[in-house]
Amino acid sequence: MVRVGKPAPDFEAKAYVNGEIKKIKLSDYRGQWVMLYFYPGDFTFV
Amino acid sequence: MTAVAARYAEIKSLGAEVLAISVDSPYTHKAWQEGELSKMVPGGLPYPMLCDAGGRVGELYEVYDEEGGVDIRGRFLIDPEGAVQAIEVLAPAVGRNVVEMIRQIKACQYVQKTGEVTPSGWEPGKQSLKPETEMAGKVCEIWAPELA
Numbered sequence: 001m002v003r004v005g006k007p008a009p010d011f012e013a014k015a016y017v018n019g020e021i022k023k024i025k026l027s028d029y030r031g032q033w034v035m036l037y038f039y040p041g042d043f044t045f046v
Numbered sequence: 047m048t049a050v051a052a053r054y055a056e057i058k059s060l061g062a063e064v065l066a067i068s069v070d071s072p073y074t075h076k077a078w079q080e081g082e083l084s085k086m087v088p089g090g091l092p093y094p095m096l097c098d099a100g101g102r103v104g105e106l107y108e109v110y111d112e113e114g115g116v117d118i119r120g121r122f123l124i125d126p127e128g129a130v131q132a133i134e135v136l137a138p139a140v141g142r143n144v145v146e147m148i149r150q151i152k153a154c155q156y157v158q159k160t161g162e163v164t165p166s167g168w169e170p171g172k173q174s175l176k177p178e179t180e181m182a183g184k185v186c187e188i189w190a191p192e193l194a
Contacts (some may be wrong), residue, residue: 001108002058002106002107002108002122002130002133003128003130003135004130004131004132005076005086006129006130007128007129007130008122008124008128008129008130009106009107010128011102011103011106013067013096013097013098013099013103014071014072014090014096014097014099015065015072015094015095015096015097016072016073016075016076016079016094016095016097017093017094017095017182018092019076021072021073021076024094024096026064026065026124026128027128029063029065029124030064030126030127030128031060031126032063032126033060033061033062033063033123033124033125033151033154033155034062034063034064034065034122034123034124035050035057035062035063035064035065035066035121035122035123035147035151036065036067036107036121036122036123036124037050037064037066037067037119037120037121037122037142038067038068038098038104038107038109038117038118038120038121039047039066039067039117039119040068040114040116040117040118040138041047041068041069041070041075041076041116042068042070042074042075043078043082045100
């Protein structure tokens with residue numbers, strides 16, 4: 001369950017960043033704020 | 047997404063990173079960046095685009111739509127300790143407001159730093175409130191909806 005005030009579930013995923021493909025873990029960003037946003041798909045309109 | 051890119055410098059200046067995630071493969075992200083996004087934002091999106099293979103991450107965050115096989119438009123603000131501080135989920139056809147996202151980061155940071163609370167519509171420079179027992183029932187003496 002994801003709840004405000006509770007730990008965000010950690011995960012690892014492949015990412016496209018600055019022309020490269022690499023693995024990223026949410027916990028790599030400990031110490032920073034993270035805006036994690038899900039969206040339905042590439043080539044959509046909004 | 048390009049609107050977030052346009053405000054990326056401000057987001058970074060707040061000590062925040064943006065992670066966008068969909069079920070698309072990294073190669074599809076690349077194709078979209080090169081074919082379209084880079085025409086709206088020079089160099090394309092400056093933040094990582096993650097691949098949620100099979101919607102596993104979306105399932106963890108309860109935003110995976112099994113019927114459509116896609117992640118719905120959920121946004122999670124996570125603090126430096128790894129705790130969720132804000133959640134917003136919108137209908138697929140409705141875009142988000144990056145100005146409001148940035149305002150929420152600033153409000154969360156202010157609350158964590160000061161121990162105060164931020165009333166409706168708070169922005170930096172606007173009045174915040176100290177949560178004290180004596181204030182119960184008397185907020186009306188120091189705050190009004192016009193201040194939002």
